[in-house]
Amino acid sequence: DAGITQSPRYKITETGRQVTLMCHQTWSHSYMFWYRQDLGHGLRLIYYSAAADITDKGEVPDGYVVSRSKTENFPLTLESATRSQTSVYFCASSYRRNTEAFFGQGTRLTVV
Amino acid sequence: GNSVTQMEGPVTLSEEAFLTINCTYTATGYPSLFWYVQYPGEGLQLLLKATKADDKGSNKGFEATYRKETTSFHLEKGSVQVSDSAVYFCALQLIFGQGTTLQVKP
Numbered sequence: 458d459a460g461i462t463q464s465p466r467y468k469i470t471e472t473g474r475q476v477t478l479m480c481h482q483t484w485s486h487s488y489m490f491w492y493r494q495d496l497g498h499g500l501r502l503i504y505y506s507a508a509a510d511i512t513d514k515g516e517v518p519d520g521y522v523v524s525r526s527k528t529e530n531f532p533l534t535l536e537s538a539t540r541s542q543t544s545v546y547f548c549a550s551s552y553r554r555n556t557e558a559f560f561g562q563g564t565r566l567t568v569v
Numbered sequence: 570g571n572s573v574t575q576m577e578g579p580v581t582l583s584e585e586a587f588l589t590i591n592c593t594y595t596a597t598g599y600p601s602l603f604w605y606v607q608y609p610g611e612g613l614q615l616l617l618k619a620t621k622a623d624d625k626g627s628n629k630g631f632e633a634t635y636r637k638e639t640t641s642f643h644l645e646k647g648s649v650q651v652s653d654s655a656v657y658f659c660a661l662q663l664i665f666g667q668g669t670t671l672q673v674k675p
Contacts, residue, residue: 490663499575499667500613500658515663547612555601555662560612 460484463548463561470538470568478533478564480548488551489531490558491515491523493544500547506531507554538568571596575659575666582649582673590644590669592633592659602626602635602642603660607668613658616644649673 461482470476482489491503492515502515504523512523520542522534531550535542545565549558576591594602601620605613617626622637631646642659651673659666 492665497667500665502663505663549613557603557615557618558605558613558660560605560614562612 461548461550461559461561463546463564466562466564468564468566470566472539472568473537476535476538476566478535478546478548478566480531480533480561482529482531482548482550482559484550484552484559485528486550486552486559487528488554488558489525490549490551491521491531491533492547492549493517494547494563495544503533503546535566538566540568542566543568571600571661571664573659573661573664573666575669577667577669579670579672582671584651584673584675585648586673588644588646588649588653588671590657590659590671592642592644592666594640594642594659594661596640596661599637600662602633604631604633604642604644605658605660605665607656607658609655616657651675 464479490505492500501517506512506525509528545563547563548561551558572595574593603618604616606616607613617628619626619635625634633644654673656668656670658668
């Protein structure tokens with residue numbers, strides 16, 4: 458199906474474990490983004506990518522790693538999960554930097 | 570740098586009431602401005618957009634005008650419905666406002 462998909466939708470992990478959230482888009486959009494949504498903070502940009510092999514930090518990158526070897530995939534890895542990383546994570550893509558973004562359904566991550 | 574400031578919620582209205590959600594921005598250049606809506610348990614989806622000064626974006630009865638002189642992009646709707654209950658986000662390129670929760674009561 459065309460669109461942007463995130464997996465898993467829900468994840469519970471333990472403090473200190475590595476976890477990877479997946480994001481896949483079928484539009485061949487150049488830009489892809491990772492945001493986290495927390496009560497009282499709205500959406501905060503973690504990382505973004507302008508093209509394959511080009512990534513850049515957003516507002517809150519600490520504790521996260523991204524890669525983009527293929528245009529359609531943009532995984533987000535928490536190298537050693539902490540409780541403060543409990544959040545809802547959204548992946549998005551856009552054709553250009555200044556065009557509308559298309560969002561996935563989100564991944565609800567709980568770190569215990 | 571660029572920033573977006575959005576009025577805090579929650580906003581509670583009765584059905585058929587008039588809605589305004591304020592959004593102001595700081596930007597270099599002339600970026601496009603967007604309003605997104607998030608229904609419970611879902612991702613964000615584009616509600617409307619404006620790409621240059623004095624443009625008016627509209628969709629589903631919602632409107633917003635790109636005002637360069639006041640650096641604003643306020644969202645309005647003349648008559649809200651219960652189905653409009655959601656969280657609304659003002660956005661400028663990669664930057665989103667904090668979101669405003671709207672609850673419409675029958």
